[in-house]
Amino acid sequence: MHDTDRPETNPSPGPIDAAGLPDAPRSGSVTINDIARIARVSKKTVSRVINESPFVKEGTRAEIKRVIAELGFTPDPQARALALGKSFLIGLVYDNPSPQYVVNIQRGILDALEGTDFQLVLRPCDRAQAGHIEQVLRFAQQHKPFGLIMPPSVSEDQELTGAIAAAGIGYVRIASVSLDGPDHMILTEDAGGAAQAARHLTALGHRRIAHIHGPLSFRSTHERRQGFEAGLAEAGLTLDPLHVAEGGYTFESGRQAAEKLLALDPRPTAIFAGNDEMATGTLVAAREAGLRIPEDISIVGYDDTPIAGRLWPGLTTVRLPIRDMGRAAARLLLDTANGARRTAHQRFSPELIVRGSSAPPART
């Protein structure tokens, strides 16, 4: 149970020095009042200096800054948040099933937040679960975050982003280029990356090429497939519906989809998976089927998460600068604090990374 039966008043001794020097800074921490008193100005002027207001005389500003540095004062985020009606938290609202993706986004955001007063708060959001929008909204209304960052597939949920915009919360979305919008966005050229993968395979001489795509609820799924088909078309190929399997962006789903594709006769000589997790599943499925990689089957993934370089053979994949994107998203958000009013879009181009999992098909 709670310890609620203790008396409401706190019987602890309290600040012993309370009766002492009336001018001594509180033992706890330095506040704006201490600075104001010592610098012989009003707290409002100190506040102006903190907030870099231009309406402070240079000499005053210098003196206040000196005192601030001397006492090691840092403004209380809670108090500021209360007064401003906006906290110094940046919320990462995510549902991406790939841990690698999530960690890299986090790292990028943390890169950008370093040295600022902003903190990164994690807010997972299960779109499959009813009421997920209300949960995020509740967080937003309660904690009044400075802004939210939404990677796919949260970023593709129109209902959610609409509700957040309506609540007056700033946010940056990370999404595929095809998803246009009037808000801040970090865009990835998914179709282009997938086309690179297709070109790579056709250049190696593959003709029977299969594709495992992600969940239909992800826009990247469609974009990557479409880009892949466009890339194949450049070599005069089309994607046989038999050669298309659906996955869920997870290892296990990739493995199962690959099992189906590998059982085809004739067997495809190459498989392009919608992300690295599924490509890893494909690799395992191929191994279980007794196939050699890349001699019997070439495998290409997408994202270049760390696992791609840890497999044997290394996974040929399309690198997405996920960490950079996270950093850019956070920067975009912070810029709005500095008065950047116009919405900004920023593009990131994927790059094909060739490792050992792809090679020319065996002569049949």
Place this chain on the structure above:
Amino acid sequence: MHDTDRPETNPSPGPIDAAGLPDAPRSGSVTINDIARIARVSKKTVSRVINESPFVKEGTRAEIKRVIAELGFTPDPQARALALGKSFLIGLVYDNPSPQYVVNIQRGILDALEGTDFQLVLRPCDRAQAGHIEQVLRFAQQHKPFGLIMPPSVSEDQELTGAIAAAGIGYVRIASVSLDGPDHMILTEDAGGAAQAARHLTALGHRRIAHIHGPLSFRSTHERRQGFEAGLAEAGLTLDPLHVAEGGYTFESGRQAAEKLLALDPRPTAIFAGNDEMATGTLVAAREAGLRIPEDISIVGYDDTPIAGRLWPGLTTVRLPIRDMGRAAARLLLDTANGARRTAHQRFSPELIVRGSSAPPART
């Protein structure tokens, strides 16, 4: 540049309804004042209900709760934090190089925090970098988190934990059992897990067994090595110093350490790596050396991160219930809010997971 040249006063129209009904709740959000007014009590009494104080008459409490539910009131965390001198943030202070570990800890903590008012804030902490303690301390003093959770190796930094304790911040450490302390802890029996790995290998018939340990700054490194040696001793074996290599808990370090071990003559028939990342590196090094796994070399890891199940062959490893540990750590922290004053220790036992990377040694 900043938009600091805008006038200090906000020229926007402001709340239009300000002159209207004096009793109407603010358009923004419902506050404790609204509840108090409508329930015809003082805000202090509402505050008591919010905080589940027992000093409120049942009827009053019921009525206030009704009004709270009706208006959908939720107390402002910033205001509470300001008044209490303690925020509703839980800080995860981490430096573990393995992304899988980090994500799982996060998930566990988030599990425990779901449905509470607490938020998870990420606070990476590079122990190699000078001033890392000051950074964490600065965060703690500024944001006054409700508590911190520190997994290894941050949890093993006496200087850091000491400073945090001195600052009066509550925290829970996740560490090896050998690291005793007067504070809340989640303990893992690393030595026991490593001993299980040793028994597994000796039972398979291995005699030339090597070990790649982690960085010396991690306590788990010593604990795992010691447990491993103890397990070998049960079979009458000792660990030849030649068969010991140092790694850094990273993929690349494991790969390099394994290269050295695999070049020995006679070659070890089994390698126990201090974590899965290094075991993965070992697997790649073995493949590069043209060895078959497990026929030519058995490999065992530690942690059972997801990658262990994604490799081919699957990695035999020691499973640590990382997510459960994160959840337990957060629960422990929350319990202190409910008056649990005694420090609590909670143990988690590792479990050997046998997959395809270990088998009896080939007859030589």
Place this chain on the structure above:
DNA sequence: CTACAAATTGTCACCGGTGTCAATCCTCTT
């Protein structure tokens, strides 16, 4: 029916900042 203690509720200052707007200080003009 009183009186006194316990239970319940209220008042008011304060947590540490910011917004509003008035007051004061300069710097030029004329």
Place this chain on the structure above:
DNA sequence: AAGAGGATTGACACCGGTGACAATTTGTAG
């Protein structure tokens, strides 16, 4: 040298809660 008008600065209320302590109500013994 007085006045105008912009540049600086300050006074004070307020953001939405909680702590300390006083006030009021209730319960119960005498």
